[in-house]
Amino acid sequence: MSKPSPDVYEQGKGMDAHNQVMREIRSRKEASYDPHEPTRVWLDEDNTPGGVKRSLTIILNTGGCRWARAGGCTMCGYVAESVDGGSVSHEALMDQIDVCLEHEDENADEPAELIKIYTSGSFLDEREVGAETRRAIAETFADRDRIVLESLPDFVDREKIGDFTGHGIDTDIAIGLETATDRVRHDCVNKYFDFADFEDACTEAATADAEADDAEAGIKAYLLMKPPFLTESEAVEDMISSIERCADVEGCHTVSMNPCNVQRYTMVDELYFNDGYRPPWLWSVAHVLEETADTDAIVVSDPVGHGSDRGPHNCTECDDLVQKAIKDFDLRQDPSVFDQVSCECELTWETVMERERSFNQPLTR
Numbered sequence: 001m002s003k004p005s006p007d008v009y010e011q012g013k014g015m016d017a018h019n020q021v022m023r024e025i026r027s028r029k030e031a032s033y034d035p036h037e038p039t040r041v042w043l044d045e046d047n048t049p050g051g052v053k054r055s056l057t058i059i060l061n062t063g064g065c066r067w068a069r070a071g072g073c074t075m076c077g078y079v080a081e082s083v084d085g086g087s088v089s090h091e092a093l094m095d096q097i098d099v100c101l102e103h104e105d106e107n108a109d110e111p112a113e114l115i116k117i118y119t120s121g122s123f124l125d126e127r128e129v130g131a132e133t134r135r136a137i138a139e140t141f142a143d144r145d146r147i148v149l150e151s152l153p154d155f156v157d158r159e160k161i162g163d164f165t166g167h168g169i170d171t172d173i174a175i176g177l178e179t180a181t182d183r184v185r186h187d188c189v190n191k192y193f194d195f196a197d198f199e200d201a202c203t204e205a206a207t208a209d210a211e212a213d214d215a216e217a218g219i220k221a222y223l224l225m226k227p228p229f230l231t232e233s234e235a236v237e238d239m240i241s242s243i244e245r246c247a248d249v250e251g252c253h254t255v256s257m258n259p260c261n262v263q264r265y266t267m268v269d270e271l272y273f274n275d276g277y278r279p280p281w282l283w284s285v286a287h288v289l290e291e292t293a294d295t296d297a298i299v300v301s302d303p304v305g306h307g308s309d310r311g312p313h314n315c316t317e318c319d320d321l322v323q324k325a326i327k328d329f330d331l332r333q334d335p336s337v338f339d340q341v342s343c344e345c346e347l348t349w350e351t352v353m354e355r356e357r358s359f360n361q362p363l364t365r
Contacts, residue, residue: 018190019071021267028265033061035092039078039120041100043108045331046116047298048146049218049253050170052331056112058100062128063087065121067152067192073178074190074228077263078120090133097140115141116148116174124155124173135163142167148220150174153193153201158208165212172217172254173205178224180242188227190267195245202251209251218253221246225259225288225301225312226280228268231356232349235280239288247297255292257301259285259312271360272310278362279305280312282322283349286338289326293335300330309365315345 033039039059046055068076104112117137121128129137141147147169156173164171177198178189185191202219209217223242226235239257246255259280262272271277285301292299303326305311307319314322321341328337348364356363 018074018267021071021270023071035061035088036095036099037061038096038100041103043104043112046114047254047300047330047333048114048170048172049216049298050146053114053146054108054110054112055114055116056100056104056108057116057118058097059118059120060093060096060123060129061088062093062119062121064128065119066125066127068121072190073176074188074267075224075260075263076120077266077269087127090130090136093129093133094136097137101140111144113145114148115144115146118150118174122151122155123149124151124157124160126155134160138163138167138169142169144169146170146172148172148174150176152176153197156201156204158204158211161205161208161217162211165208165215165217168214170216171208172220173201174220174222174256175201176222176224177242177246178222178227179238180223180245181238184227184230184238188229189224199249202249206251219249219251220254220256221252223255223257225257225285227260228271228277229359231359232281232284232362233353233356234359236284236288236353240291243288243292243297243299244295247292247295247299252297254298254300255295257285257288257299259301259303259306261303261305261312262310275362275365276360278365279310281349281352282306282312282314282319282326283346284353285312285326286322286341289329290335290338293329293333298333301326302330314349315343318343318345 039061041058044055045052117123119128123129147164151173153175161171175198178191179185180195182194205217205219225239243255246252261279262268268277285303303312303323306323307313313319325337325341352363
């Protein structure tokens with residue numbers, strides 16, 4: 001890809017050392033992508049404030065996250081899949097939407113009730129998705145029940161949300177908060193905003209909710225389980241605290257805990273190949289879900305790449321069973337599902353939780 005560089009908007013944000021390293025790593029990417037084709041599209045089921053709904057998930061191929069082009073988050077490699085040049089036209093983005101609708105028509109018996117749109121950046125950033133495209137997408141999905149849109153908190157405002165609630169669509173803004181602890185977000189993830197900015201975005205969503213006549217608006221917080229530079233026990237403690245703090249914020253109704261996986265063209269990838277990072281244990285994910293089951297929010301997790309060395313894993317023997325229990329919990333919010341899974345490696349995990357003291361020398365791989 002063309003060598004990333006910060007625009008004026010990003011200058012002075014984040015850690016300069018992290019940004020410098022990340023820009024060099026990202027510049028190694030050589031693949032190019034078709035601006036008329038989405039990055040990914042798939043069908044699934046999701047738990048929402050309105051119950052479990054059939055979902056169509058769309059990852060639009062845009063010019064990429066503007067923060068990632070400045071250097072960006074230590075674990076995120078999604079910008080490597082973005083179109084070169086920094087922007088994609090309205091016509092190309094709508095072509096991507098058409099491709100996704102064709103996929104749905106060919107693989108689903110009926111239209112999904114829930115639409116989830118991600119850009120690997122910020123859907124509400126008008127440099128990635130312009131106002132014309134945003135409004136056209138709102139009109140395209142006006143017959144659906146609910147929509148989830150991804151954005152950094154900077155770009156969340158009640159007017160943009162109103163483009164969707166005005167059509168009667170319940171609208172959730174998914175914010176990659178990663179952690180409620182500012183120091184961890186700044187130093188480990190290299191995200192520049194504070195928890196207070198997340199709270200401000202929740203206020204905007206709550207205001208949009210109050211102003212909407214026939215729809216609801218709210219926030220879905222995305223948290224990162226075990227960013228680099230934390231031990232397993234530190235990561236677990238931070239996740240429990242973060243989920244509890246998010247659940248206490250008005251306007252935040254759902255928390256999605258995303259266990260870190262090792263993506264290419266990232267600092268985490270560099271650490272991993274130098275034996276300085278291990279993705280979280282699935283036992284840690286299960287433990288956090290059990291400990292936060294009583295919070296005043298829907299808490300879910302979808303471990304990507306589970307069972308692989310580069311994804312959240314246990315011993316390989318029990319990975320699929322624990323993953324199935326996590327998925328079951330997502331839909332039913334019943335922590336007793338974890339009583340049905342056990343493995344000898346749980347003792348190893350307990351030892352790691354008790355004795356691991358160094359983030360850059362994990363006790364196990």
